[in-house]
Amino acid sequence: METLTVTTAAVTDNQRWVDGFAERPDLQQGPAQLVSFRQNAIEKLAQTSFPTRRDEDWRYSDFTRALNEDWATQVAQAPQVVRNTFEIPDFTGFVLVTIDGEFQPDLSDTIPGLVVSTTEALIDDATHGSWIAERLSSFAEDDNAFTNLNAAFAKTSLFLSIGKNEKIGKPVHVIHLATRNASKRFINSQVFVRIPQGAELTIDETFDTLAQGEAIFRNHVIRGSVDAQGRLEYRSIQNEGRNDYHVSNANFDQAGTGYIDHTRVDLGGSQVRNNLDINHKGAGLETHMAGLFFARGRQRIDNQTFLDHAFPHGESNEIYKGIVMDNAVTSFNGKVLVRPDAQKTNAYQQNDNLIIGTKAEANAKPQLEIFADDVKCSHGATIGQMDEAPLFYLMARGIDRGTALGMLQRGFLLEVLDRINSEAVRAYVEHMLMAKFNEA
Amino acid sequence: MLSIKNLHSQVEETPILKGINLDIKPGEVHAIMGPNGSGKSTLASVLAGREEYEVTDGSVDFLGEDLLELDVDERAQNGLFLAFQYPIEIPGVTNATFLRSSINAIRKANGLDELNGAQALKLIREKMAAVEMDPSFLKRSLNEGFSGGEKKRNEMLQMMLLEPKLAILDETDSGLDIDALQVVAKAVNSMRDANRSFLVVTHYQRLLDHIVPDFVHVLYQGRIVRSGDKSLALELEKRGYDWIKEEVDAQTA
Ligand SMILES: Nc1ncnc2c1ncn2[C@@H]1O[C@H](COP(=O)(O)OP(=O)(O)O)[C@@H](O)[C@H]1O
Ligand SMILES: [Mg+2]
Numbered sequence: 001m002e003t004l005t006v007t008t009a010a011v012t013d014n015q016r017w018v019d020g021f022a023e024r025p026d027l028q029q030g031p032a033q034l035v036s037f038r039q040n041a042i043e044k045l046a047q048t049s050f051p052t053r054r055d056e057d058w059r060y061s062d063f064t065r066a067l068n069e070d071w072a073t074q075v076a077q078a079p080q081v082v083r084n085t086f087e088i089p090d091f092t093g094f095v096l097v098t099i100d101g102e103f104q105p106d107l108s109d110t111i112p113g114l115v116v117s118t119t120e121a122l123i124d125d126a127t128h129g130s131w132i133a134e135r136l137s138s139f140a141e142d143d144n145a146f147t148n149l150n151a152a153f154a155k156t157s158l159f160l161s162i163g164k165n166e167k168i169g170k171p172v173h174v175i176h177l178a179t180r181n182a183s184k185r186f187i188n189s190q191v192f193v194r195i196p197q198g199a200e201l202t203i204d205e206t207f208d209t210l211a212q213g214e215a216i217f218r219n220h221v222i223r224g225s226v227d228a229q230g231r232l233e234y235r236s237i238q239n240e241g242r243n244d245y246h247v248s249n250a251n252f253d254q255a256g257t258g259y260i261d262h263t264r265v266d267l268g269g270s271q272v273r274n275n276l277d278i279n280h281k282g283a284g285l286e287t288h289m290a291g292l293f294f295a296r297g298r299q300r301i302d303n304q305t306f307l308d309h310a311f312p313h314g315e316s317n318e319i320y321k322g323i324v325m326d327n328a329v330t331s332f333n334g335k336v337l338v339r340p341d342a343q344k345t346n347a348y349q350q351n352d353n354l355i356i357g358t359k360a361e362a363n364a365k366p367q368l369e370i371f372a373d374d375v376k377c378s379h380g381a382t383i384g385q386m387d388e389a390p391l392f393y394l395m396a397r398g399i400d401r402g403t404a405l406g407m408l409q410r411g412f413l414l415e416v417l418d419r420i421n422s423e424a425v426r427a428y429v430e431h432m433l434m435a436k437f438n439e440a
Numbered sequence: 441m442l443s444i445k446n447l448h449s450q451v452e453e454t455p456i457l458k459g460i461n462l463d464i465k466p467g468e469v470h471a472i473m474g475p476n477g478s479g480k481s482t483l484a485s486v487l488a489g490r491e492e493y494e495v496t497d498g499s500v501d502f503l504g505e506d507l508l509e510l511d512v513d514e515r516a517q518n519g520l521f522l523a524f525q526y527p528i529e530i531p532g533v534t535n536a537t538f539l540r541s542s543i544n545a546i547r548k549a550n551g552l553d554e555l556n557g558a559q560a561l562k563l564i565r566e567k568m569a570a571v572e573m574d575p576s577f578l579k580r581s582l583n584e585g586f587s588g589g590e591k592k593r594n595e596m597l598q599m600m601l602l603e604p605k606l607a608i609l610d611e612t613d614s615g616l617d618i619d620a621l622q623v624v625a626k627a628v629n630s631m632r633d634a635n636r637s638f639l640v641v642t643h644y645q646r647l648l649d650h651i652v653p654d655f656v657h658v659l660y661q662g663r664i665v666r667s668g669d670k671s672l673a674l675e676l677e678k679r680g681y682d683w684i685k686e687e688v689d690a691q692t693a
Contacts, residue, residue, distance in 0.1 A: 388492075390528050393524070395489075396513075397545070398513050411530060
C-alpha cells in the first residue's frame with residue numbers, strides 16, 4: 001500500500017500583515033487615491049506568497065523565518081536626531097532625511113531647483129500626480145509580496161524631481177534612518193525619482209539606524225524614470241546593523257537616449273536582497289550598473305539584477321564584485337535580456353567573487369539571453385580564492401598579515417570603487433570597508 | 441649575522457635542501473651559484489619564510505634570533521630582505537601605496553616614526569632616480585605589466601628604501617641587459633657597508649664582475665658542495681658546472 005506524505009514548507013503568515021494593516025487607522029487616512037492604492041496592495045498581499053528557496057530567483061534568499069518574527073510597523077517616536085552624525089564627511093551637496101520611511105522636511109535642506117515633496121502632497125498634483133499614481137499602482141499589483149507589503153504600509157514617501165533640461169549641479173544625499181527600540185521594527189520606505197527630458201540628478205542614498213534596540217527589517221522601494229537625454233547617477237550604500245534585514249527593490253524606466261549610472265554597496269545587514277530592474281523604453285541609451293559587496297560572519301547578501309534591452313543601439317555595462325569570508329554566503333544573479341528589436345546593442349556584464357577561507361560561499365549566475373543577431377555582448381563570472389603568493393610578497397616587505405589582506409581585498413574591489421565619481425562618497429565607502437576588513 | 445646549520449627542507453614530501461651550512465658575517469657578500477634546480481630559490485624562500493617549504497631539520501640564527509620561529513613580516517622587520525626571482529604582480533595596489541606601507545611597517549616595528557605622504561614620496565623619488573625608474577611607475581599597480589627588467593629595478597628600489605641588514609638577491613641579474621645589470625650592481629654597491637651583508641644568488645659570473653663577492657658557494661642537489669673566493673666563480677664561468685656535478689656524483693655513487 002502506498003502512503004502519501006504531504007510536507008508543507010514553512011510559509012509566511014500573510015494574515016498577520018492584513019491584521020496589522022487593519023490596526024493602522026493612519027493608513028486609511030490621507031488622499032483618497034493613496035488610501036485606495038494601499039487597500040489594493042494589502043488585498044493583493046493577502047493572495048501573494050512571499051518567495052521561498054523553491055522560487056528559482058530566491059534560492060539564496062529566504063526571509064520566511066525573519067518575516068515570521070514579531071515586527072511592529074508603526075512609525076516610532078524618533079529621538080532627537082543630530083543630522084551630521086549621518087552625513088558623509090566632506091560631502092559638498094544637499095542632504096535630505098527620512099526617518100522610518102517618512103520624509104523629514106525639518107531635518108532636510110531646501111534645494112533650489114529641485115522638487116522635494118511627498119507622495120501624499122503630490123498624488124493629486126497636475127504635473128506629477130499621474131506619474132506617481134502610475135508607479136504606485138504598478139507596484140501594488142506586482143507579483144512580489146515585498147513590494148505589495150511596501151505599497152500597503154508606506155506613508156509619507158519622498159518624491160524628487162527637477163525641471164526639464166535642468167540640473168542642480170550638486171549631488172543630493174538621502175539619509176534613510178530607522179529607529180530602533182524595544183520591539184523589532186519593520187520599515188517600508190519608498191523613494192520616487194522623476195528625471196524629465198534633458199535633466200540631470202545625482203543621488204547618494206545611505207541607510208542608518210537611530211538609537212539602540214532590537215533588529216530592523218527594511219523593505220525599501222525606489223522607482224524612477226529617466227526621460228530622453230536625462231541623466232541619473234544613483235548610488236545606494238547600505239551598512240546597516242549585523243542583525244538587520246534589508247530588501248531593496250529598485251526599478252527604473254529609461255527612455256531612449258537616457259543615461260543611468262547606478263552603484264550599489266552592501267556591507268551591513270544580516271540578510272540582504274537587492275532587486276534592480278532597468279527597463280529600456282527607447283533606442284540609444286546607456287546604462288551602467290555596478291555593485292560592491294563584502295560579507296563576513298554569517299551575513300547573506302544577494303543581488304539580483306535585470307536589464308531589459310528592448311530597443312536598438314543600447315549600451316549597458318554591468319560589473320559586480322564581492323568578497324565573502326567566514327561563514328557568509330553571497331550570490332549574484334544578473335539577467336540581461338536583448339530582445340529581437342534591440343539590434344546594435346552593446347552589453348557587457350561581469351561578476352567577480354573572492355572567497356576567503358573554506359566555509360564561505362559565493363554563487364554567481366550571469367544570464368545573458370540574446371534574441372537579436374547584430375549585437376556585441378559578453379559576460380563572465382569568476383569565483384576565486386585569495387592567493388598565497390601576493391600575501392607572501394607583501395608580508396616579505398614587513399606588512400602584517402591583516403594589513404596585507406586588506407590591501408589585497410581593496411585591490412580586488414578597486415574597479416568598482418573607481419566607478420564612484422565622488423571623492424567624498426568614495427572615501428566614505430573606503431573608510432567603512434577598511435573598518436570591516438579590520439574586524440577580527 | 442646569519443648562521444645556517446644543517447638546514448633540510450622539503451616541498452610536498454620531496455626533500456630539496458639536504459643539509460645546508462652557511463655563515464655570513466656583517467659586511468660580507470656571499471654569492472651562491474649552481475645549476476638550475478639545485479635549490480637556490482628554495483633556500484632564499486625558506487629564509488624569507490615561505491610556508492610551503494617545510495623545514496625538517498636544522499636551524500637558522502639571524503642576528504641572535506631563531507629565524508625559523510618568526511613570521512614572514514617579522515623577518516622583514518628584523519632586517520631580512522629578499523629580492524624575488526619572480527616578483528608578484530598585484531593589481532589594484534599601487535606601487536606608491538605599497539612602498540609607503542612597507543617603509544612604514546618596517547619603521548614602526550623598529551620604533552621609528554612613520555613617514556607622512558609627502559616625506560615618503562620624497563624618499564621614494566630620490567631612490568627611484570638611483571635605480572633609474574620613472575616616477576610614473578608609482579601610480580601603476582604593483583609590478584602589473586612591468587617588464588622583467590622593470591620588476592627587478594622595482595625590487596632594487598625596495599631594497600634601497602627598506603635598508604635591510606641582510607639582502608638576499610635571487611637571480612636579480614637573470615634576463616637583464618647590461619644597463620639594468622649596472623643598476624643592480626650600483627644599488628648593491630652603494631649599500632655595502634660594515635654592518636650590512638648580502639647573499640647574491642646568481643647563475644652567471646657576469647654579475648660578480650660588478651658586485652665582487654667575498655665568498656662563492658656552489659649549491660648542487662640541495663647541498664653546498666664547494667666554497668671558495670671570487671676565483672671559484674671565474675672557474676665556473678670557464679669550465680661550467682659539469683665537472684662539479686661529476687665530482688659530486690662520483691662521491692655519492
Ligand atoms: N613549490 C614547489 N613545488 C614542487 N617542487 C618545487 C617547488 N619549488 C621548487 N621545487 C623543486 O625544487 C628543486 C629546486 O628548485 P629551486 O630552488 O627553484 O632551484 P633553483 O633556484 O636553484 O633553480 C627543483 O627540482 C624544483 O622543481
Ligand atoms: Mg631559482
